[in-house]
Amino acid sequence: MENQTGKTSYRKRFILGSLIAVLGLGLYAWSAVDSRRKSIFLNEQEHVIDSLQRVHSFYTRLEAADKVFLVDEDYGKARDAYRELLADAEESKILLLNDRIAQAERIMKRPVDNGSHKIYESIIAGNVKSIDSLKREINALMNSTGESDSLLRKIQALSAEIAKKNSELSRKQLVQVISFKNESGRLIHYLGEVVNGKANGGGVGIWTTGSLYRGDWKDNKRHGKGTFEWADGMKYVGEFNEDKRNGTGNYYWPSGERYEGEWKNDVREGYGKLFDQDGNIKFEGKWKEDKPSR
DSSP: OHHHHHHHHHHHHHHHHHHHHHHHHHHHHHHHHHHHHHHHHHHHHHHHHHHHHHHHHHHHHHHHHHHIIIIIOOHHHHHHHHHHHHHTOOHHHHHHHHHHHHHHHHHHHSOOOHHHHHHHHHHHHHHHHHHHHHHHHHHHHHTOOOOHHHHHHHHHHHHHHHHHHHHHHHHHTTEEEEEEEOTTOOEEEEEEEEETTEEEEEEEEEETTSOEEEEEEETTEEEEEEEEEOTTSOEEEEEEETTEEEEEEEEEOTTSOEEEEEEETTEEEEEEEEEOTTSOEEEEEEEETTEEOO
């Protein structure tokens, strides 16, 4: 009987010991797996942060080169800076840099009018604004001391933001400089989006008369919404169709007077208001062939 009891006790101790051993091995295995997962996660974070640092460095250097181009107007130095960036640039940035290099070389070869420089400056300024926004978010990430989950969410959000900025920059890479004549025979220098060799999309046009248009274009014509400024100070802000003022728009005189209302074929037609320089309504009602219809 005592022998049987001893065997039973031994069996219980053996089973208990085995369970403890299995549990210990399980905990060790779980700990090892968890440690590997943490290591992989941290390595992925380091890789992402390294990528973000490279993006940060590229945009910082690009911004510095743009300032040399726009502020210092040292086109040779700016071109060399763009070439240095091009040497190790990602494929998605090559067209953007080549466009800047080409523009710098064009200016170095021939005089450029102030208008052309200003409109190119406005295009780059849009890039700089996007870059500044991205840099602020990257800096916020670099300074983060939160938990891993919080950092991961920030990395994911920033990755999406980088994709968005890259998309915006890719759109700006459609920007080209072309010249053409309108139906009136006026020569126009254009800087903006070009499709099939013509002004299509957003862009800026400068007339040889000194007039300037910023807005939507279609097949070398003002088409959509935009702002046209005459050399004498007159200004129109509104809708265009087939290169003419059509739809609704506001017309401003240097004296302070303005018209707000409808247009057709470049003249006031339909309902509109005429204001004096103090903002008082001089006439409100129907217009026909650019004159009040009383």
